[in-house]
Amino acid sequence: xxxxxxxxxxxxxxxxxxxxxxxxxxxxxxxxxxxxxxxxxxxxxxxxxxxxxxxxxxxxxxxxxxxxxxxxxxxxxxxxxxxxxxxxxxxxxxxxxxxxxxx
Numbered sequence: 001x002x003x004x005x006x007x008x009x010x011x012x013x014x015x016x017x018x019x020x021x022x023x024x025x026x027x028x029x030x031x032x033x034x035x036x037x038x039x040x041x042x043x044x045x046x047x048x049x050x051x052x053x054x055x056x057x058x059x060x061x062x063x064x065x066x067x068x069x070x071x072x073x074x075x076x077x078x079x080x081x082x083x084x085x086x087x088x089x090x091x092x093x094x095x096x097x098x099x100x101x102x103x
Contacts, residue, residue, distance in 0.1 A: 027054055031079065040085030041078050043093050048074035055079050063090035 031054060034042050043059060044051055045066065056077040059065070066076045076093075080086055 027051075031081075035081055038082075040082040041080045043076070043078050045071060045076055048072070048077070051077055051079075059093065062086055065092050067092050067094050 031042060042056075043064070044056060045068075046056075056079045058073050059076050059078040060073050062078060062080070064078060
C-alpha cells in the first residue's frame with residue numbers, strides 16, 4: 001500500500017538524501033561483487049565528487065585513458081582492487097558496444 005501526502009517544504013532534500021543513500025548502497029554492493037569475482041579494477045565514467053568516497057581516483061594515475069575524446073580526467077576514474085594486476089598495464093579502456101549506443 002502506498003501512502004500519498006501533500007508535499008511539504010524541504011521534501012526535495014529528504015528525497016535526494018534517501019536516493020543518494022540507496023544509490024551508495026548499490027555502488028558498494030557492486031564493488032563487493034567485483035571483489036568476489038576477483039576483478040582487478042572497476043572503471044567508471046562518473047561524477048568526480050561522488051565516486052572518490054568509494055576509493056575511485058583518476059584513471060590517468062595508472063596511464064589509462066577513455067576511448068571517448070573530451071572526457072574530463074576527474075570524471076574518468078578507477079578503483080583498483082588488485083594493484084599487482086595493473087603492474088605494467090597502460091592504454092585506452094574500451095567500453096562494451098551497449099554503452100556507446102546509450103551515449
